[in-house]
Structure formats: structure tokens, C-alpha cells
Amino acid sequence: MSKNPFLFNTHDLPRRAGEMREYELTIDSHEALGFEVLAIAADEPIDIDLRIESVAEGVLATATIRTQASGECGRCLDPVFYDVDETFQELYEYVEDPRQARKKNKPGKAGHKRAQKSEEDDLDEDLVRQMDGELIDLDGPIRDAIILNLPINPLCSADCPGLCPDCGIKWIELPEEHEHAPADIRWAGLENWKTSTAEGGPTGA
Numbered sequence: 001m002s003k004n005p006f007l008f009n010t011h012d013l014p015r016r017a018g019e020m021r022e023y024e025l026t027i028d029s030h031e032a033l034g035f036e037v038l039a040i041a042a043d044e045p046i047d048i049d050l051r052i053e054s055v056a057e058g059v060l061a062t063a064t065i066r067t068q069a070s071g072e073c074g075r076c077l078d079p080v081f082y083d084v085d086e087t088f089q090e091l092y093e094y095v096e097d098p099r100q101a102r103k104k105n106k107p108g109k110a111g112h113k114r115a116q117k118s119e120e121d122d123l124d125e126d127l128v129r130q131m132d133g134e135l136i137d138l139d140g141p142i143r144d145a146i147i148l149n150l151p152i153n154p155l156c157s158a159d160c161p162g163l164c165p166d167c168g169i170k171w172i173e174l175p176e177e178h179e180h181a182p183a184d185i186r187w188a189g190l191e192n193w194k195t196s197t198a199e200g201g202p203t204g205a
Ligand SMILES: [Zn+2]
Pocket: 073, 074, 075, 076, 077, 078, 155, 156, 157, 160, 161, 162
């Protein structure tokens, strides 16, 4: 399924400025969106309240996106969930002549452009979004609205104390006086160094 699930057909919108249509869409199959630590899973439904309006230059799309990102706490690795609720507005210009469309998109790069990932297109601020016949491609704006607003370092709670670096157990589950004996193999070298510096030989703890 290489079909872009975010392509939307504006066929039902009359091409008269001022006309408007509203839709409630749910996209439940798409590629994962986000980062390794926090992402909208590929099968996580994305709800879209979409309003499209006819304006002089094309179709103005206004959308609210609701979905849920899941990942893990950057400190204790517990699962975290993050509610996404974002809005965007995007103008898609009419293209009267498809040959014009190709000219308008970045001259010289048009040939390569098609094969490139849409993320790159989104970074190009000069790019005017255009209609593809009656289709508008919501992929870029949806991606931006979601990814640009996801926390990069998700936490289960702002004051999550994380894990003990020695045993990997959550601090929250450990007794207050929890510490590791110097005999712990990872600390043994350091302990010896400390005591030998102070007294010229290991003394034990
Ligand atoms: Zn945590």
C-alpha cells in the first residue's frame, strides 16, 4: 500500500469563492509519525476535522488533528502517552495547466522532486502547495503539525527520578537509603583508587 492516506478529494466542493464543506475523517493506517522515543504508531487512528473553503486562488484547508503518541519515559523507560491536538491552515492553489505546475515548483529540480520524501518539501518555505487535480495532499501539514509539537524528551512525569544507574531499578521503588556496596564490580576499581590515594592501600568498607 504505497498510496498516500492523506490525499483528500475536494470533488464535492463547488469552485465558487465562499463555498465550504466540512468532514470528519479518521486515518487508521499510515506510517509511524514522530521520533524513536515518541511517535504516532502506524495503526494509531488520526482523527481529522477538516474544513475546506473555496477561495479565489484555490482551496483553503483548515484542520484539527487528534491522535495519541506513545513512547517511553526518557528517564525510567515507563510507557508514556501523549495526546496530540493540533490545528493547521493551508492554502492549496489551483493549477490550471499541469505544465505550469511543474514550472512553478522549483525550476531545475522538478525531475528529482517527485522521488524525494515529503519531509524535504516541507522544509522548503518557498514551496506553494498546489492542488493535484481535485486532490489536496494533507500529508505535509499533518506531519508538521504533529512532529513539530511532540516533546523530544518525553517523561512519565516532570519530576520522574529515573533509574538507579547501578541496578537499573526505579528510584521510586527503592528504599531511601538505597546504595550499592563498594564491592559492586563496577565500583571496585574506583574504590581502590580512592582508598589507595588516601592511605596507600585498600582498607575495605
Ligand atoms: Zn519516568
